[in-house]
Amino acid sequence: MTRNVELRVRKLDSTAADFKQQLTRLLAFEAETDDAIESAVARILADVKARGDAAVLEYTNKFDRIPNGATSMAAFDLGQDELQAALAALPAAQRAALQTAADRIRVFHERQKQELNGFTYTEPDGTVLGQRVTPLDRVGIYVPGGKAAYPSSVLMNAIPARVAGVKDIVMVVPTPDGVKNQMVLAAAAIAGVTRVITIGGAQAVAALAYGTEIIPAVDKIVGPGNAYVAAAKRRVFGTVGIDMIAGPSEILVLCDGTTDPDWVAMDLFSQAEHDELAQAILLCPDADYIAQVEASIHKLLPTMPRKDTITTSMTDRGALIKVRDMEEACEIANDIAAEHLEISAAEPQQWADRIRHAGAMFLGRFSSESLGDYCCGPNHVLPTSRTARFSSPLGVYDFQKRSSVLFVSEAGAQTLGKVAAELAYGEGLQAHARSAELRIQEKS
Amino acid sequence: MTRNVELRVRKLDSTAADFKQQLTRLLAFEAETDDAIESAVARILADVKARGDAAVLEYTNKFDRIPNGATSMAAFDLGQDELQAALAALPAAQRAALQTAADRIRVFHERQKQELNGFTYTEPDGTVLGQRVTPLDRVGIYVPGGKAAYPSSVLMNAIPARVAGVKDIVMVVPTPDGVKNQMVLAAAAIAGVTRVITIGGAQAVAALAYGTEIIPAVDKIVGPGNAYVAAAKRRVFGTVGIDMIAGPSEILVLCDGTTDPDWVAMDLFSQAEHDELAQAILLCPDADYIAQVEASIHKLLPTMPRKDTITTSMTDRGALIKVRDMEEACEIANDIAAEHLEISAAEPQQWADRIRHAGAMFLGRFSSESLGDYCCGPNHVLPTSRTARFSSPLGVYDFQKRSSVLFVSEAGAQTLGKVAAELAYGEGLQAHARSAELRIQEKS
Structure with missing residues (x-):
């Protein structure tokens, strides 16, 4: 799978006329369903169920x-x-x-x-x-x-x-x-x-x-x-x-250009080394800084034992994106809804306040994703492939469930029963209505 | 679909040698996947996506x-x-x-x-x-x-x-x-x-x-x-x-034999009238009381506009189950993990405390399911088909998501970085380890 090619990182600019389409193409990922796998799995499931x-x-x-x-x-x-x-x-x-x-x-x-x-x-x-x-x-x-x-x-x-x-x-x-x-x-x-x-x-x-x-x-x-x-x-x-069916892992780094470029390059690698489909993206308003990160990438790559995987992942799915300013970077970050979002900036909180969608946010330049992957405390099982728009990190709540508890008093049944019956008749569900009405004690 | 037959409710006894198998058969429900529907839907989805x-x-x-x-x-x-x-x-x-x-x-x-x-x-x-x-x-x-x-x-x-x-x-x-x-x-x-x-x-x-x-x-x-x-x-x-893909609606009534049997019969109807696959089950330790509910069922059925649906649903999927005692009823209720569980008893809380799995619990004889369906306040979208073992009523939490937030201080990066690097090297993820180590400022 791994091709022995030179690492070439895609460079995009948010002012390009077709930037939105370029970004959509970059993010596009669809898990393929393989008919051979599907039928093998169906057979195995049925067999284990039976035998x-x-x-x-x-x-x-x-x-x-x-x-x-x-x-x-x-x-x-x-x-x-x-x-x-x-x-x-x-x-x-x-x-x-x-x-x-x-x-x-x-x-x-x-x-x-x-x-x-x-x-x-x-x-x-x-x-x-x-x-x-x-x-x-x-x-x-x-x-x-x-x-x-x-x-x-x-x-x-x-x-x-x-x-x-x-x-x-x-x-x-x-x-x-x-x-x-x-x-x-x-x-x-x-x-x-x-x-x-x-x-x-x-x-x-x-x-x-x-x-x-x-x-x-x-x-x-x-x-x-x-x-x-x-x-x-x-x-x-x-x-x-x-739990969720996870897609490839992703990191999105928002950087204001004040972090050591080696740190950012290594943070991108730490995602890219996972597998060839992993995605590592940098958003930064400073073109000079992006060039420095690119230089760091080429300098540090040869030191990496997993350099083949990193090369493929960064070349196929990575990007260094020049944005107009950090405000725009935050808007793009909300579109991407990344699994891991690093805000590597001098005053990260001001940008974090603008983020609506991310699995986990790493604020400040000392908060590398790898610390969160292992030992900060928050979970490293996070929503991938833009699903942070509607889902959450794995948590205690995934191992709990809720039950509603309703105790209606005799007095409550009198008032609630009339409301329920009115609506039930409106929906044509007469047993629902009668069930409520039976509890109503007509006072004469 | 609706057959014009006489309503015959299945009667089971928990002391029967094959009770567990009978119960399993009663609860068995598998949503069929229809290949014609699947391919029609796939075509419609692709067409709307494209056009x-x-x-x-x-x-x-x-x-x-x-x-x-x-x-x-x-x-x-x-x-x-x-x-x-x-x-x-x-x-x-x-x-x-x-x-x-x-x-x-x-x-x-x-x-x-x-x-x-x-x-x-x-x-x-x-x-x-x-x-x-x-x-x-x-x-x-x-x-x-x-x-x-x-x-x-x-x-x-x-x-x-x-x-x-x-x-x-x-x-x-x-x-x-x-x-x-x-x-x-x-x-x-x-x-x-x-x-x-x-x-x-x-x-x-x-x-x-x-x-x-x-x-x-x-x-x-x-x-x-x-x-x-x-x-x-x-x-x-x-x-x-x-949200969840809902199965047919279910009610399970646990009754100690002190509720007006007409009320219980109508509560069973209020589920059965939904559709022919709906399931209504009574658990009760009192055989005489079960007979009274059965009599109420036959007495009340002719008054129901949706009697055909009720007849099919009660005959095909309903049951009146005689149990040893209310303790056993609670155990069986935990196996069934019903969408709606009515505890129609004099002191319902003692039994509610034994219930681990239910979408919603209706405690006491005035708490008919129909009140909850319309206007008590809790949601009526509830987990069906035993999924209350692991899922919850629809709620505000289904329209929210969580993001982890991590701000690691410079001092924190020193101690956490060593832990993360140790584990990352152990997993063969060297870029993860290096990313943590770059933040460690060696003091000489």
């Missing part, structure tokens, strides 16, 4: 190339002792860093929980109305295996569930060729995952959604995965809840 | 049988004066009932808004972390036309958006044969809908999602619709947000 563990075992042995082939699902069901052992065996600095990150993530998400308590109020006639907030019973967390196995994602997905009060947190993580990622298992131990099963792909999604002999059906499945996992999640949506 | 208003105009003239055929989209674009005229022309009692309902819905949803304010906290080193809550810019509300045109649904969908602070609320409602529902238009006036366009079907969903020459693209589409509308909403999800 349970036997099907999951077969698919796992085959797709994950388990050495010698496991003979029962018990082989994939890790105990807490194995998770704790993985944690104990980590190098001390890594263990401490994971623990610090987990603690900070927990503190931030506790604030989210405090915010949502439900409410109740009583009306003069004794009618009580309210809203109750309760945790989900059981959730599944999908963690990719192989190259993209990120312990930080385990923390970011499991800790909000834990804080919400979810009792059972079942994590699935494939182990291609039978190789376990010890840092991922250690993160599961720290995050309070209650069970880890080393399966993956559509078969793992099916097992979580429908349940098998050894895997209990969950209420919601969260976490990133490949195209098979994404297709499977879409298909089981409704039977269980799912 | 805009011209395509919407053609489909609307054809599918809604507009008399003489409209020659431009302007014909479907109603002004506020037409909405106000519809409101003024309503019978006084109906207008007053709509207004009372709207006021009460607004009060309840204002409480939801008060609950979610976002937060911010400052750490000792000056780092500030927080969460900002903002409204969506523009939403679309789909309102069905024809038989199932419910003004109460206009209130329930539009008022939460209005309370959230959404500036543009675009309502679409088809007018089959060109007939406008005046009560629906009046409800739009009361609810603060900013624009009404009399189009419907997949073409209306496409227009809202992609935008056309006269219809601005929205950020989210909510509201119920037929199979074409549901398929279209699923397909545009990602481009815009959507």
Whole structure:
């Protein structure tokens, strides 16, 4: 996939007549639906639903190339002792860093929980109305295996569930060729995952959604995965809840030209190194500064182990955009509705106040996205592909749901019943009307 | 569809050996995906995306049988004066009932808004972390036309958006044969809908999602619709947000045998009259009382204008279930996770405390579901088909989204940078690590 080409960053100017079209083309991204993947996934889901563990075992042995082939699902069901052992065996600095990150993530998400308590109020006639907030019973967390196995994602997905009060947190993580990622298992131990099963792909999604002999059906499945996992999640949506289907990661840097250009170049790289479809864009009113960032990009690229991925991503989907002023930069940022928005400026708050849509805003030049990715506390699972216009970071609220509570007093039923009956007759729903009227005690 | 048969209600007993299987069969509902509908919808979406208003105009003239055929989209674009005229022309009692309902819905949803304010906290080193809550810019509300045109649904969908602070609320409602529902238009006036366009079907969903020459693209589409509308909403999800795809409506009544059996029978009818797939179930520990409710059902049925629908729905999907005791009733209720749960009992709170999953709980015998459907205040758009395990009533929160806000101080970047770099190197993401390290000022 990675082409060995020279990095060429697209440079745009907001004063160009066709700038709006250029921007639209730059941002265009549509996840392709692949018919072969769709039909394979439909088959796997139906098979696991029908045959349970036997099907999951077969698919796992085959797709994950388990050495010698496991003979029962018990082989994939890790105990807490194995998770704790993985944690104990980590190098001390890594263990401490994971623990610090987990603690900070927990503190931030506790604030989210405090915010949502439900409410109740009583009306003069004794009618009580309210809203109750309760945790989900059981959730599944999908963690990719192989190259993209990120312990930080385990923390970011499991800790909000834990804080919400979810009792059972079942994590699935494939182990291609039978190789376990010890840092991922250690993160599961720290995050309070209650069970880890080393399966993956559509078969793992099916097992979580429908349940098998050894895997209990969950209420919601969260976490990133490949195209098979994404297709499977879409298909089981409704039977269980799912989080957003994430598109490629994006960073948008708004810079007033006062930040070290090396810092901005490296921030763009930190997004571009994720994958070839990742998108890194700079908006800046200062053409000279943009030239400096471009120079930094070419200077720093050779030092990057993932320079091939960065080159492809920056060339295909990156851009350095000269804008009229920071006000216009904010307007464009609202159109882009970026997953990560850095406002790398001397007085960032004045620009932040103009932003309506962004997954996460990083204010000031010391707030690099990478700090937020790992350990500031806010979640790194964020809305991509302009969905920040209508959706939110993953949070405690994704592991809670609300129920309305209505207690209508006898007196309340008299007045409310007349209103309801009037409207129900207007809609032609006579049983609704009669049900309200039966509660009305005619005083003679 | 409606068959003219005798109403026979299924009676189950929780002590039966195969009760759990019987219950599973009773609850089983899977929305069928119809390939013909799917491909028709895909074609309509692509056509509206490509040709805009011209395509919407053609489909609307054809599918809604507009008399003489409209020659431009302007014909479907109603002004506020037409909405106000519809409101003024309503019978006084109906207008007053709509207004009372709207006021009460607004009060309840204002409480939801008060609950979610976002937060911010400052750490000792000056780092500030927080969460900002903002409204969506523009939403679309789909309102069905024809038989199932419910003004109460206009209130329930539009008022939460209005309370959230959404500036543009675009309502679409088809007018089959060109007939406008005046009560629906009046409800739009009361609810603060900013624009009404009399189009419907997949073409209306496409227009809202992609935008056309006269219809601005929205950020989210909510509201119920037929199979074409549901398929279209699923397909545009990602481009815009959507609410849940609702299944048939359900009521579950838990009764301790102390409520007038006529009241319970009518409450079951009020669900069953919606459509033939609606589900009405009673759980009660008292066999004699169940027999009384059954007698009430047969006594009251002939008085119901929608008796054919009720007969089919109650016979195919209804049940009167004898349970061991109210404790068991609560356990079964948690499995069912009903959209509407009535606890029609002398001391309802003790049972409500045991309920973990329900869209809305109606406590005490005066709290009939129909009061909640119209005018108590809580929303009547509720999670169906067991999705109350993981989802919530429609609310103000569906028209808001959150953004994380991170301001890392220079001092914060020193300590956080080391943690982030450690973890980033562990994940093989060197640009992430370098981006954090560049902010660390080595003190010599």
